[in-house]
Amino acid sequence: MPSADFKDELLGEIRNLRAFAISLSGSVSLADDLVQESLLRAWANSEKFQPGTSLRAWLFTILRNIYYSNYRKRAREVQDSEGLYARRLTVPGDQESHLDLEDFRQALTKLPAEQREVLTLIGASGLSYEEAAAVCQVGIGTIKSRLSRARAKLVELLELDVSSHESVERKVRRVG
């Protein structure tokens, strides 16, 4: 039986785990199945978690393994995450700059899955390179190069101008 602390920490990670699952599968309904299965597996294997390491990274690893073993094929058929995104369409930035969030989401869907995953793990979920490498079962160099390619691809897709600071701001305002 897991400790009360473990349970509390687990509960604290559910929203992040679900966000990762939605990013990974592109589907809310599959994500909920994935999260449920991952939570049950984590609960049953709590003694395998090493205290002092990242519970988030551990849970992401479990969920990712379940996804790639059992869900990946289904995920291609069910893409129903659009409904979640109705609430906010633009990103407030510094001063008056805005990047259209819908454009950004479209661009994200065009990235290779492995690049989107690394962006999600490091850029959005706050994992370290080491933790992301452990979750994806690849080396740190691979993580860094995927991240760098993901960023370059987004710059290209969103037509962000990298030639000067000022032109980026102009472009970003125009998009917004």
Place this chain on the structure above:
Amino acid sequence: MVRMNEARVTKLENLAPRTGSQDQGGTAAAQAIGRALGAHYSDLVQAPLPDKLLELLARLDDEQKSKGSRDALG
């Protein structure tokens, strides 16, 4: 939440190429991407949990409480 997003932006910013005249532009693009990614993801994180997951959590909680009280009695 805002502070967390800023931290994420900083992290992505570190990935910007640090070469000559591209430096500032790369950083600005990385910041724009970092902000968009942070906003996109915070929508996902803040989305309400479905009943199915709430029920599962309640069940795990009950399971633990009943075990806890058995321990106290034993």
